[in-house]
Amino acid sequence: MVDIGSAFAVSGAQQGLFAPYKVATFANIPAGQADPGGLWANDYGGYISIGCNASKIKVCPTTFADLLNPVYKGQIALDGNPTQANAAFSGVFAASLANGGTLSNIQPGLDFFSKLQKLGNYNPVQATQATVEQGTTPITIDWDYLNAGYASAFKSKGINWVVNVPTDGVYASYYNQAINKWAPHPAAARLWEEFLYSTEGQNDFLGGFARPVEYQALKTAGTLDEAANAQLPTVSGTTTFPTQAQITSAKATIAAGWTKAIGG
Numbered sequence: 001m002v003d004i005g006s007a008f009a010v011s012g013a014q015q016g017l018f019a020p021y022k023v024a025t026f027a028n029i030p031a032g033q034a035d036p037g038g039l040w041a042n043d044y045g046g047y048i049s050i051g052c053n054a055s056k057i058k059v060c061p062t063t064f065a066d067l068l069n070p071v072y073k074g075q076i077a078l079d080g081n082p083t084q085a086n087a088a089f090s091g092v093f094a095a096s097l098a099n100g101g102t103l104s105n106i107q108p109g110l111d112f113f114s115k116l117q118k119l120g121n122y123n124p125v126q127a128t129q130a131t132v133e134q135g136t137t138p139i140t141i142d143w144d145y146l147n148a149g150y151a152s153a154f155k156s157k158g159i160n161w162v163v164n165v166p167t168d169g170v171y172a173s174y175y176n177q178a179i180n181k182w183a184p185h186p187a188a189a190r191l192w193e194e195f196l197y198s199t200e201g202q203n204d205f206l207g208g209f210a211r212p213v214e215y216q217a218l219k220t221a222g223t224l225d226e227a228a229n230a231q232l233p234t235v236s237g238t239t240t241f242p243t244q245a246q247i248t249s250a251k252a253t254i255a256a257g258w259t260k261a262i263g264g
Contacts, residue, residue, distance in 0.1 A: 077126070
């Protein structure tokens, strides 16, 4: 089996790389988050968030608009280069939505980071748990499950890592499961899928600060791990997911404009 991003799930299905299979709980997967024929399905995901070292930053930003405050000079980092890393690409997408962009127009996200660069707020260092712990990247734009994981890991180190999902740029993305069409042990792959989409498997994702695709179904059934759920950052507003065509277009825009945006 494979665990892949949405773009690869769609293209892989189009190329005939996957074997169709619907787990027993397939009906619990929300509409639009699985291939109708069972070629792929979302499994876990998260929201773009703003992580902040409250032990060093007096007032942590909670929105993209806040990030334009000159007080954050040299402190705001992405998890990689958006032309190469999905987390960083998604951060630019969220920034676009916060600044008048749409899923069909990511340009406002580039313009936003250009402003951050000109203000001196943007830090080109790739944010990781190590750079956060070292104090190099005290504010990071990253998936909420990664930032929430940092918060948990830092508690014993005296670092108060605060995580907020920005209300002005709500953007989510999920990873996907699919079965290799030529899997040498296809029954084993299907058994693994059944575990991942079981109550236990879905709650295991939640225990890692990720949001399981069957979240609402578990919540309704009363089988959601509420202790793990309480550790997730709060999300306000609804989320829509970009189509493959919109992702392809956005990536082309980023590839053509990122260097100019942060270099000018």
